[in-house]
Amino acid sequence: MTYLYAIFRHLFVYAALFILVVYFVEAQRPLLRDWFLPLPWIGYVALGVSAVIALQFGRSRLFWCCVMLAILLLIGHEKIDLSSEFSRRLPLIVLMILSYLSCVKDSGFSGHNVAVTLVKLFVVTVLSWAALTYLPALVQNHLSPMYTFANQIAPGLNAIYTPLEWLLVGLALVTCLLRFIFVTDNNHAALLLGALLVAIMPAYSGFELHSVLTLVLATSFVYAMLKDSFNMAFKDELTGVPSRRALMQYVNTLGRKYVVVMADIDHFKKFNDTYGHDVGDEVLKLVASRLNKIGGGGKAFRFGGEEFIMIFPRKTPQQALPFVEQIRQLIADYPIALREKPRPKKAPKRGTGKPNQGKTVKITASFGIAKRSSEFNQFSDIMKQADIALYTAKKAGRNCVQLAKQPE
Structure with a gap:
C-alpha cells in the first residue's frame, strides 16, 4: 500500500504540472509569446542552472538531459539554418535518449564515465536515426491501418508524427513509465515528465513555446534533485523512517510540552551474530515499520x-503510554520466518531436493518514556531520562515499557 501511495503521489504532482503546462500553452499562447519572445535566453539559463545543480549532486542522467534539451532548443531557434528532416527527427531522437537514460543508473562525472556515456549516447542517436530512416519502408504496409485510424480521430495527428513515429513515441513513453513504476522517485518522475513534454514539442512550432516547455522541465529537474537529496539527508536509507538529522530539526519545532520515548531492540547484537546482518537489517525494517504506525500523534525516528x-507533542507520559504499549505488543506478536540454509544457486531436480525449511522466531523491544519539565527542559537532558527509563526496562526483563522517575 505504501508503494502504491508513493507512485500515485509522484504521478499526481507531475501530472498536475503537465496538465497545467499544456493548458497554458494551448489557452494562453499570446500571453506566453509576450512573456517569452523578448527573453530568448531564459530556457538556456534554466537548463544551465539545472545542469550545474545536477553536477553538484552527481545526477549524471539529468545533466545529460539538460544538454540534450539545450541542443533541441537551439535547433528549434528560427535563426538556426538546418535541414527540415533533421529538425523533424531531433525531438524523436532526444525522446529515445530520454527513454534510454531512464533505464540506466547515474554514472558520475569522472573522465572515463563521461567518455563512456558520450559513446553510448552516440550509439543511441545512430540507432534512432537508422530506425527513423529505414524502418518506414519495411513496416509501411503494416502501419497503414494506424495511419487511417489516426486520420479519423484527428487529421492533425499525422501532421505531427507518422504512424511509425507515433509507435516509437509510445514505446519511449511506456519505457519511462515502467521504469518509474519499478523505481519510484522524483528523478524518474522528472524523466517521465521530460519525455512527455519533448513528445509534444513538435505540436508547437514557436520557439518561445519550446522555451516555456524547457523552463518547466528544468524547474522539474531542480525540484527532483532537491527533493531526493532532502530525502537522502533526512530519511534513514535502510528503514525509510526519518533519520537523526530529521529528529534534531523536528525538536526545534516542539513547544513546551512533549514526551520522548527511547526504543531499543532486545538482544539485537546476539540476533545479528546468530542469523547474519541481512536478517538483522530485515528486523530493523520490521521494527521501523511498526514504529511508523504509532498513534496518538507520535512520530518515529x-x-x-x-x-x-x-516524540509525542502535547502529551504526558500517561497519555503516550497506551500507544507505546500497543506498538510493543505489535512487535512482540510478529513472527519472523528464518531459513536454516541459504537458497541454492541452482534449483534441485524435481524429486531429489529436500525442502529448505526454516524456523520462526520473535523479537521484542524495550521502551523508556520521559517528559519535558522545568527541571529537564533541554532535549538532550530529556533523552537521557528516557534512556535511564529504557535501561530500567532492560533490567526488568525486557519487552516492557518504563516511565522515567520525574517530578509531576
Whole structure:
C-alpha cells in the first residue's frame, strides 16, 4: 500500500504540472509569446542552472538531459539554418535518449564515465536515426491501418508524427513509465515528465513555446534533485523512517510540552551474530515499520543502530503510554520466518531436493518514556531520562515499557 501511495503521489504532482503546462500553452499562447519572445535566453539559463545543480549532486542522467534539451532548443531557434528532416527527427531522437537514460543508473562525472556515456549516447542517436530512416519502408504496409485510424480521430495527428513515429513515441513513453513504476522517485518522475513534454514539442512550432516547455522541465529537474537529496539527508536509507538529522530539526519545532520515548531492540547484537546482518537489517525494517504506525500523534525516528526515538507533542507520559504499549505488543506478536540454509544457486531436480525449511522466531523491544519539565527542559537532558527509563526496562526483563522517575 505504501508503494502504491508513493507512485500515485509522484504521478499526481507531475501530472498536475503537465496538465497545467499544456493548458497554458494551448489557452494562453499570446500571453506566453509576450512573456517569452523578448527573453530568448531564459530556457538556456534554466537548463544551465539545472545542469550545474545536477553536477553538484552527481545526477549524471539529468545533466545529460539538460544538454540534450539545450541542443533541441537551439535547433528549434528560427535563426538556426538546418535541414527540415533533421529538425523533424531531433525531438524523436532526444525522446529515445530520454527513454534510454531512464533505464540506466547515474554514472558520475569522472573522465572515463563521461567518455563512456558520450559513446553510448552516440550509439543511441545512430540507432534512432537508422530506425527513423529505414524502418518506414519495411513496416509501411503494416502501419497503414494506424495511419487511417489516426486520420479519423484527428487529421492533425499525422501532421505531427507518422504512424511509425507515433509507435516509437509510445514505446519511449511506456519505457519511462515502467521504469518509474519499478523505481519510484522524483528523478524518474522528472524523466517521465521530460519525455512527455519533448513528445509534444513538435505540436508547437514557436520557439518561445519550446522555451516555456524547457523552463518547466528544468524547474522539474531542480525540484527532483532537491527533493531526493532532502530525502537522502533526512530519511534513514535502510528503514525509510526519518533519520537523526530529521529528529534534531523536528525538536526545534516542539513547544513546551512533549514526551520522548527511547526504543531499543532486545538482544539485537546476539540476533545479528546468530542469523547474519541481512536478517538483522530485515528486523530493523520490521521494527521501523511498526514504529511508523504509532498513534496518538507520535512520530518515529531512527536514532542509530538498533535504537529508535518517538516524540509525542502535547502529551504526558500517561497519555503516550497506551500507544507505546500497543506498538510493543505489535512487535512482540510478529513472527519472523528464518531459513536454516541459504537458497541454492541452482534449483534441485524435481524429486531429489529436500525442502529448505526454516524456523520462526520473535523479537521484542524495550521502551523508556520521559517528559519535558522545568527541571529537564533541554532535549538532550530529556533523552537521557528516557534512556535511564529504557535501561530500567532492560533490567526488568525486557519487552516492557518504563516511565522515567520525574517530578509531576
